[in-house]
Each structure stands twice: as C-alpha cells, then as structure tokens.
Amino acid sequence: MAKKTVASLQTSSKRLTKAIKMVKSPKSGAYTFTEAVMTPEEVSGWFTKK
16 A cells, blocks of 8 residues: 655644545445645554554
8 A cells, every 4th residue: 555645734833744545445446545634743643544
C-alpha cells in the first residue's frame, strides 16, 4: 500500500499536514483515495489503522 504526505499546511498557530492513502475496496477490489488533514504527530497512526 502506497502512502505519501502531500503537503504541510500552516494555519495561524497550528501546523497541519494533509495525508492521502489508497484503500482497496473489499467488494469490488478497486482502489479509492482517502484524505485527511491532521497534526504531523497523528499521521503515522492514521496510516497504520484500517
């Protein structure tokens, strides 16, 4: 499964990161992309959970 941190976003006093991961559908087998904006510390945990 490929993963990549796309951008670092700066908003007021918080530093945020936009992360995108590919998720395979169990029914059709097609891949979809899931995006989320979070703090850099949460990115690793977000990629490991299903």
